Amino acid sequence: MTASDAEWKETDVPPPPAFAESRAIAIDVQGRTELKFSIDPATIAITKDGVVRYVVVASSGRGGATNAYYEGVRCSTEEVKTYARFNDGKWDETVNAEWKPYRQIRSGYVRQLTYQGLCRGHGTQVSVQETVQMLRKPVREVE
Template identity: 80%
Template sequence: MTSSDVEWKETDVPPPPAFLESRAIPIDMPSYTTLKFSIDPATIAITNDGVVRYVVIASRAGGATNALYEGVRCSSEEVRTYARFNNGKWDEATNLEWKRYRLIPTSYVTRLTYQGLCRGHAPQLSVQETVQLLRKPVREVE
């Protein structure tokens, strides 16, 4: 942990923004993943504390849609869930601790950060740049 991590403090978190599944951008996931994940570009915010907040939508073919209001700290590779959308309403998350997203198997958050939320250990310079990258992610040569 660096001295900047010790001194870091998250800004006040606004309430979850409204989202629309119809404008969501798909997150590139492995073909074996049964859930489809997408992010509503209108919900992305990059804050002064270095957190990128957004609404991610999880859906199954022909099934119910759920959403999460989350924040990512690119600098520490952590994610935090603020609220969950179920049955037409937002419920505040009960466990508000930061978690390392690279330790979560098949994490959509890891994919999302590579697809455009982060540039290394920092957020993108603007929401507009983030949305452009999410729409046309740079593919690594395998």
Template identity: 50%
Template sequence: MLVAAACMALAGSASAQLFENKDWVESPAPPAPAFDASRLIPIEMPTYLSLRFGIDPATIVITGDGVVRYVVVASNKAGGATNAFYEGIRCATGEMKTYARSNGGAWEVASQPEWKIFKLQSSTHTAALASQAICRGSAPRDSVKDMVGHLRNPIREVE
């Protein structure tokens, strides 16, 4: 069963890359935006996870190259450590990139951020965020307002 699921994930990624625009160039990522933990909208996650994830809707930006950038915050359900990540999702290829991280202090910029297929990288929060709110198939949703609406009322779509 796991082998079949892995094969399907690879096949989906391979087809996305097969039809990928070879001339695509990512726009430069601006510095990580300020975020406010009081504005976080929770991302619906499996109950077995020990972390909670939320996204600050004021940080969501859809760029002209099809990348959606945002700040997501992870915190331990038992209290304690909180970490923030400035990430991007590319719906067209099912990839994500982490541009910077913060553990409550200043942002630490990733030295060489790379696009990674989020379903194969154990990025459970990224996969959940993409399917619940950010992506509509292989494209970003039409607007940040639409994304925020789906964050507040997640509807799982068939992939």
């Protein structure tokens, strides 16, 4: 942790934004999962504190229940925080939400989101528009 990390303070978090599955961009989640993940581009916000906030939608490949998560990513520290969960038609705020390293989270969709466009290395994209463009057509690294 650097001195600037110790002094970092998150800006106030607005309530979860409205989302629509119809405009969501699919996330290429590598690995085996029956869930389909997507992100609603209208919910993406890049804040002055370096957090990218968004709503990600998780749905069963066979239809059925839709869940969503209102989250924030800190590209600089590779962390994620879940502010609220959408289930049964309503948002439930996460009590005592904490930043967690997204490399240690079992579900890989956050890591894929950061690689596919939410982050530019350890920084954010220049604008929401650039972020959406990257999510629609992610650049793949050549190994």
